[in-house]
Amino acid sequence: MTQLNINVDFEELASAIFESNLNTAMKSIAVSVLNAYMEMERDQYVNADFKQKNPKRIAQRNGYYERDFMMPVGKIHLKVPRTRDGEFTTDVFEQYTRSDQSLILAMMEAYINGVSTRNITKIVEALSGESVSKSTISEVMKNIDPDIQEWASRPITNHQYKYVFVDAMYIKVKENNKIVSKGVYTAMGINELRQREIIGFKISNQESEKAWSEFFEDLRMRGLTTPELIISDAHSGLIKSIKSQFIDSSWQRCTFHFLKNIVERFPKKNSEDAKLLLKSIFKAPTYQHALQLKEELITKYQNNPKYSEALNILDQGFEDAAQFYRFPAQHHKSLRTTNSIENINMQVRKREKVIKTFPNLDSAFRLIGAVLMDIQENFDSSKRPFIT
Known part of the structure; x- marks a missing residue:
């Protein structure tokens, strides 16, 4: 090594x-x-x-x-x-x-x-x-x-996963005497017992539609059926793969990343009121309340050209970011963002950053897999359900 x-x-x-x-x-x-x-x-x-x-x-x-x-x-x-x-x-x-x-x-x-x-x-x-x-x-x-x-190739046929979270992070690996970037794809499911389960991970060359599709195909071969909702960020290759691999599943766009994308298009000055109104949209108790708040924001700032790009992004992406409203209200907080799976990646990153560059793919698979196994054991030992 x-x-x-x-x-x-x-x-x-x-x-x-x-x-x-x-x-x-x-x-x-x-x-x-x-x-x-x-x-x-x-x-x-x-x-x-x-x-x-x-x-x-x-x-x-x-x-x-x-x-x-x-x-x-x-x-x-x-x-x-x-x-x-x-x-x-x-x-x-x-x-x-x-x-x-x-x-x-x-x-x-x-x-x-x-x-x-x-x-x-x-x-x-x-x-x-x-x-x-x-x-x-x-x-x-x-x-x-x-x-x-x-553990990584185990069958996942014992449970049904209503909700599935997916996310990617990047690591550096030495390959053919040079340092290259690799994507680590991770999927976490919420089963019928309302418990979290890391159902798969894969190390691949890049975050593309093909790579995501290969990851999803592996999950399906191991027993994953069609989830009702898949939660992720809005990477174009990932979205295309979800829509082609899970035709009957709804896609929930992470509201945290969505709102961040909008705020970045707001004017640098004097936009505090607009930010507060924007953040309130997906914290509304119902879809109708969220829709009203969205229309209120658009009406209030539509005549200001400095907000036009941000308002267009909001209008175009609202429905994808509001899919969590189709599910029980007590689940909304857990479903509207990818925070839960990003926390998993943060724990992996905490170990990975010590190494900085993996000497080969085997060592990366070994360390990341061991960390994910440990995280899963902590999930299994917890008596609290992920969603109520």
Whole structure:
């Protein structure tokens, strides 16, 4: 993995690690990482890779035995490697008991928070007093890939999603010896239990109609049926894709971005009253009230040429931004903007910005997927519905 020059506050990170309350997804990752670590310990003891002919081999592999192991994350079930001579023993149980399991937690927490391989190695050494090579850390961390891939490609047929939010963010990835921009597409559904679920994510070259359509096609293949409402910003390629892929779905334009687009066309001076009236439109209790406020704004400023472009945008986009009024009033606040899915992207960005540039697509998929899995586990553990 490409090495990055990042400064880490080890004491702060160590404190966070010791207080960690990792969820089910992280327990699964802990199992994968620990199993992989023990496998590498056995490889070093045997002095040969699997099925490798090596005259300096000192032992033969002999399968595994199963053992439960209690960690701060809870009880996990491990497969412990064996050798035929019975002499191989793993340092995992003694080492992690001695260091309060800080090594594995440091590796997982640092990785999930976007710390480079080099700094994970430093953290491991700082917390456990053990020397661990960069290649060892890289190989061990790759073992979380199957868990993330399985989660990202899981069937989504167990629920019906009435509302679906979609959004994109951009990351930088090293590709063919140059830095390129990639789009990260994310979809969040609200199921019949009124709970949030991250139903898909994809890393693609650009935010285009084709790329969005490929993302939606993947969601449909995994079981997404036609939602009643899809909420997004007004990117042209995204809109075209939604209308072609979900013919019977309504599209809700994010009112926050819509109003921002209008305000940017207002005169720079003396437009405070117009802004207040504009912002009140989509906070109105009913569609009729919103329509009246829209007409009031247009009537009040239509003779002022400085407002003509802004009023035209409002008039043309009003219906797309008012689709949330077709649904229960208690849902309006949650449906009229993309704030909920943008908050997810903000959490991903918080980890991603530490790395700045991913060394490859696999590392981007690994980190973003792990963060989204963690967010989903928090959604699942919450008892409060997203909409009332």
